[in-house]
Amino acid sequence: xxxxxxxxxxxxxxxxxxxxxxxxxxxxxxxxxxxxxxxxxxxxxxxxxxxxxxxxxxxxxxxxxxxxxxxxxxxxxxxxxxxxxxxxxxxxxxxxxxxxxxxxxxxxxxxxxxxxxxxxxxxxxxxxxxxxxxxxxxxxxxxxxxxxxxxxxxxxxxxxxxxxxxxxxxxxxxxxxxxxxxxxxxxx
Amino acid sequence: xxxxxxxxxxxxxxxxxxxxxxxxxxxxxxxxxxxxxxxxxxxxxxxxxxxxxxxxxxxxxxxxxxxxxxxxxxxxxxxxxxxxxxxxxxxxxxxxxxxxxxxxxxxxxxxxxxxxxxxxxxxxxxxxxxxxxxxxxxxxxxxxxxxxxxxxxxxxxxxxxxxxxxxxxxxxxxxxxxxxxxxxxxxx
DNA sequence: GGCCACCAACCGTCCGGCCGGTTTGACCTA
DNA sequence: TAGGTCAAACCGGCCGGACGGTTGGTGGCC
Numbered sequence: 564x565x566x567x568x569x570x571x572x573x574x575x576x577x578x579x580x581x582x583x584x585x586x587x588x589x590x591x592x593x594x595x596x597x598x599x600x601x602x603x604x605x606x607x608x609x610x611x612x613x614x615x616x617x618x619x620x621x622x623x624x625x626x627x628x629x630x631x632x633x634x635x636x637x638x639x640x641x642x643x644x645x646x647x648x649x650x651x652x653x654x655x656x657x658x659x660x661x662x663x664x665x666x667x668x669x670x671x672x673x674x675x676x677x678x679x680x681x682x683x684x685x686x687x688x689x690x691x692x693x694x695x696x697x698x699x700x701x702x703x704x705x706x707x708x709x710x711x712x713x714x715x716x717x718x719x720x721x722x723x724x725x726x727x728x729x730x731x732x733x734x735x736x737x738x739x740x741x742x743x744x745x746x747x748x749x750x751x
Numbered sequence: 752x753x754x755x756x757x758x759x760x761x762x763x764x765x766x767x768x769x770x771x772x773x774x775x776x777x778x779x780x781x782x783x784x785x786x787x788x789x790x791x792x793x794x795x796x797x798x799x800x801x802x803x804x805x806x807x808x809x810x811x812x813x814x815x816x817x818x819x820x821x822x823x824x825x826x827x828x829x830x831x832x833x834x835x836x837x838x839x840x841x842x843x844x845x846x847x848x849x850x851x852x853x854x855x856x857x858x859x860x861x862x863x864x865x866x867x868x869x870x871x872x873x874x875x876x877x878x879x880x881x882x883x884x885x886x887x888x889x890x891x892x893x894x895x896x897x898x899x900x901x902x903x904x905x906x907x908x909x910x911x912x913x914x915x916x917x918x919x920x921x922x923x924x925x926x927x928x929x930x931x932x933x934x935x936x937x938x939x
Numbered sequence: 940g941g942c943c944a945c946c947a948a949c950c951g952t953c954c955g956g957c958c959g960g961t962t963t964g965a966c967c968t969a
Numbered sequence: 970t971a972g973g974t975c976a977a978a979c980c981g982g983c984c985g986g987a988c989g990g991t992t993g994g995t996g997g998c999c
Contacts, residue, residue, distance in 0.1 A: 574978080591869055595954060608958085609979040617955065676915065681779055681869060684916055694918050709927030712920055713905050713935075716928070720907030723914075727864065728872055729907075730882050732900055739897030740904070747901075762944080783988060796991090797945045805989065 575613045577603040579624055586674035587667075591681050596620070621679045621686055628675050629689035636697065648748040650700035651711050655748055658718045659741050666725075673726040705751060714748055763801045765791040767812055774862035775855075779869050784808070809867045809874055816863050817877035824885065836936040838888035839899050843936055846906045847929050854913075861914040893939060902936055 572580070581602035586594045596617055600610040614620035639660075640653040662668075679686040701711040724731055732740055760768070769790035774782045784805060788798040802808035827848075828841040850856075867874040889899040912919055920928055 590872070596956085597954075606980045607956090608981060611956070612977090612979060615956090677869075680865075680915060684778070687915060687917070691917055698918060707931070709924070709929075709931035712924055712928040713931050716908035716912075717901050717905040718908065719911050719917075720904035720909075723907050723911040724904070726911075727868060727875060729875070729879055730886060736897070736900055740900040741897075743895070743897035743901050784990085785988075794946045795989090796947070799990070800943095800945065803990090 574603065574605050574609060578605060578610055578613060578620070579627060582620060582624055582678075583671055583675060586678045587671050591674070591678045594678055618682060618686075621682050624675050625679050625686050625689050628672065629693055632672075632690075632693055633696075636693070640700075646749075647705045647751055648711075650697065650704050651706060651714050651748045652745070654697055654701075654718060655714065655741075655744050658721060659744070669722060669725040673722070677726065706748070707751060710747060714744060717744060762791065762793050762797060766793060766798055766801060766808070767815060770808060770812055770866075771859055771863060774866045775859050779862065779866045782866055806870060806874075809870050812863050813867050813874050813877050816860065817881055820860075820878075820881055821884075824881070828888075834937075835893045835939055836899075838885065838892050839894060839902050839936045840933070842885055842889075842906060843902065843929075843932050846909060847932070857910060857913040861910070865914065894936070895939060898935060902932060905932060 578599055582594060582599040585598055585602060596610055597607055599620070600607045603610070610620075614623060635657060636653065639657040640650065643649060643653040643656055676687065676690065698711075698715065701715065704711055721732075723729070766787055770782060770787040773786050773790060784798055785795055787808070788795045791798070798808075802811060823845060824841065827845040828838065831837060831841040831844055864875065864878065886899075886903065889903065892899055909920075911917070
């Protein structure tokens, strides 16, 4: 979110933030143009000035999200020690990162994905592109065949548990799981 | 689906099948009471005779699905050789099974989950119960700590790629991935 | 006759999208 | 610097359609 101080956020940004907040806190079906406009302190007409249709709004949300995720992965890659499993360890570093609002972050991502997918599955294309890019970087990672795929799938699975509010590992289980993941990402 | 021959399917069953078909083929937002009734050759009033609300319909879909999945897991467990990682190998056997319509099966499950979740996340409780049961069986599986969790997450991740129509491994990648999964499910 | 299964027309609500305004502020010109 | 111009940004009421749910029936079978 645009939580930096300084000039007040533009109406466009406020609408995007509001839409994400509604989807995350009240669910996909609560995300209507009127609700987003109201939370962003913009009239419905004003919202439609920036996003001529609901699909345009969702598309903009997805593009912004995909941009952030690309940048986050690149940062994780740069901050990860080179060597065997570089791209894979970077991916795990990002998914397992313990910053305090990890849960909120995942919930926000999940809500945007669900809202967009509900309207039109094709809207997820920017996310598919990110996934493809990471898979390509993993290809020459020096890990045994199937290993990178397995770890990517596991990472996706943890995320899915968040998306659908399924079983979330407790702290101890998470620690063991993370250790196993990291071990497999560095063992040829 | 109820594709056995014999007495014609009851209206109730036809409606459940129709609802699943619509969700799978045309997406969650196309699943309306009218559409389901039409496809099932039942009037809207007739549908509401069996399912007094949309929520009741979705709940029935979920319960039927959860029942099938419980039975499928039990069958897989019985068909799996005992020993280290029994419950985990059974889980993998089911998710990786190569029966010809695996893709359709996953798509159908995904659609039901999405439709129910969209209406009310609490409707997924029967699925959560199944997941909890499998986790409990895995607890005393004789695998190193974190291993069962990892493999369960990977299994979920493969399923999530299907749910959101994301990257699906090609045949070669799938073979390597399956080999790696099975190896890890049998190695202490 | 009476009940079960089903029908078809209808209703109220909500939501996406449109439209005719109105304010704001940047830029020009004399 | 006062006045004028114009477009970008924004307003809020309205409409049409779709969807979930209701109601008053109707035919067949025990």
